[in-house]
Amino acid sequence: MVRVVETLRNVYQIDLEPGGFSNLVSVYAINTGKGIIVFEGGAAVSGNDLKNTLRGLPGTVTHAFITHVHIDHYGGTGALLELNPNIEVYVHPRGSKVLPNPDIVWAPAREALGWLGEIYGKPFEIPSRNARETKDGDRITIGDVTVEIVHTPGHASHHQSFIVEPWKILIVGDAAGIYVKDLDYIIPTTMEPLRFDMYVDSIKKLIAKNPSYIAYTHHLLVPNAVDLLNRHLRQLDVWAKATEEVVRERLGVKELEGILVERDQDLKRVYDRLRSMKAHYHLFSMAVDGLYKYFLDLETKRK
């Protein structure tokens, strides 16, 4: 099942429901007046669904912008070559070598994501000739739409975000959490291998761009982008302080989870419901684990 919603005029949110999980992975398609451009590519398991959905929109798919080369963000993009063999795929220069050779990310992704990685599947190959490496600050105009490239490392070294004008939509990828609308809760995207200092700096960089809307890959487009980014920063402060303490006191990651539930008031409010959402709770656990390992590494290096 795929659910398509025209959330803003000419802006389509496509919930791909990989493995039957709804509200988990979305792709955004925009009608530029000179063809369709897509942001993110979903997981490989949804590649055919994405291709068939885009076939139903007015115009050819000309460009794909991917935030980073994690399997749930770009795995299905290669399926779009069947719609347009000349599609231009915009990728961070640190991720471009993965496009023709998805094995680079497939094995570590299965390891990190476990059963969810098996559902997402191995990414489609994308020939190098389709890849377009970006530079921070690039602006690309296609028809009525301009896309600004903002490099946002932290969650991954090869992460970039996009500001899409004229709406000022921030396509945020995994740079600033997973927004669970039903719970009004943000799950940090602090999975391994994390650079927490860069993750925080990237969020500040995005706030400075003053976006109007924020389109989360996980999983929807909402207004009040700056409020949500600021809220996430405050939450990260709570999470980081708790994690540093737990590491200093030589407690484990399970204890950390308990302490976070006590101190993150939003988490306290939604924790039981979050635990019943299998895929989302899996990602939450990975986020807690990633932050724990980041601060444990720092502590070890200090000695």
Ligand SMILES: [Zn+2]
């Ligand atoms: Zn990611």
